[in-house]
Amino acid sequence: MISSLRGMNDILSDEYKRFTYFIEVATEIAKRYGFHFIETPLLEETALFKRSVGESSDIVGKEMYQFIDKGENDVCLRPEGTAGVVRAFIQKKLDRAGGIHRFFYHGAMFRYERPQKGRLRQFHQFGVESFGEASVYEDANMIMMVGDILKALGIGYRLKLNSLGDNNCMPAYRENLVYFVNKYKDSVCEDCTRRLYTNPIRVLDCKNEKCQDIYKDAPKLINCLCSSCNNDFDILKKILADNNIAYEIDTNLVRGLDYYSKTAFEFVSDNIGSQSAIAGGGRYDRLVEFLDGKATPAVGFAIGIERLMELIVMPTETRIGYYIGALEDEALNLVVKVAHKKRESDVVTIDYKSKNLKNHLKAADKVNAKYCAVIGSNEMQNETIWLKNLEDKTEQVLLLKEF
């Protein structure tokens, strides 16, 4: 038997119901915020991710499904969604067009990781990207949008907030931090020693207790922000407070992708194990320029759909549509014909075997139909159909042409 590859799941039945319900809810809310759908390819040039996500990140360094295609192009399956959207934005020359452009997307992402609950090799994200708006109000809108989506799905969360600074204040801070960590470089863990060279900011969210003990006294980025960043961060906090959105400042919150600056946020759930980040995002004002576009401020977020699945509170299912069956074999052809017509407007389940009424009612109940309709010898003779509403238990006999 051939089974699916490791970390790659089929989505069907109940899971599929949840999945599509999530997409419907999230899409509806994104549209309310003025975002439009964008679809980008699953396969992109490898260089796109190297330049955007950053070669120092694990995602690009060791988790990409990368290969040379038949045209000798170095390509890979997308490990995240932002880079492709930014590429499309630039390629369609929207950076030259000016104005504000807001997109949402959803689809499969690929990372060659060791699978766990809430961590798959092929997984799905719902994300939004906003281009051309530098105001921190847009950052707040992003956070509110995620909040709205999670609320609509009945999902509880904690919101973590941080500011990563910009080109004015981040480089100096990074130097400070490296200087600080270097003083303790014999005491910190191996991973942190490595991070010092690859991505120093990442030492901050090291989970090693010994390291955290040391970093308690490390300089905090939030105290080193330049006036512009600091001002924006204050405004953001005020907007969230004004809109009753609870948040916690996490000075150790670092986004894993290199392109983030200023606002960084993460929504976490305490109910799904160690892969607790259910949504994350922030501002990335430098990325468009990085990818050869005209400098354009941008902000976005992504939601990990699989991590949300079991947290979604589904609306109660209601009976829907018709079940149509035959009481005698002779009525089967008529049942099929009637059902075909009814399907122009309704959901219809047909049973291809003739049964007694009792069994048809049972079967109708099983498929959660709202109406059970049957045709027997009486009905055939009178050109009628017998119909029962399974909710209020009322019955009627209709002329076939009126059904």
Next chain:
RNA sequence: GUGAGAUUAGCUCAGCUGGUUAGAGCACUAGUUUGUGGCACUGGGGGUCGCGAGUUCGAAUCUCGUAUCUCACCCCA
């Protein structure tokens, strides 16, 4: 990539220290006297015990390998 635990019917799980035809509940299916559902009762179908080796007279059970899942690390959504 590192460490740990699991894998028996469609699902959730029993199966003690190796011993005849591997069980239960749910689900599925058929009936319970002929045109009234969700309940109940009675039958029925369904398992190469993840896969592959080894030990043994004999392996679901012990050993090794392998795959997958789960948990933690790592990483991140």
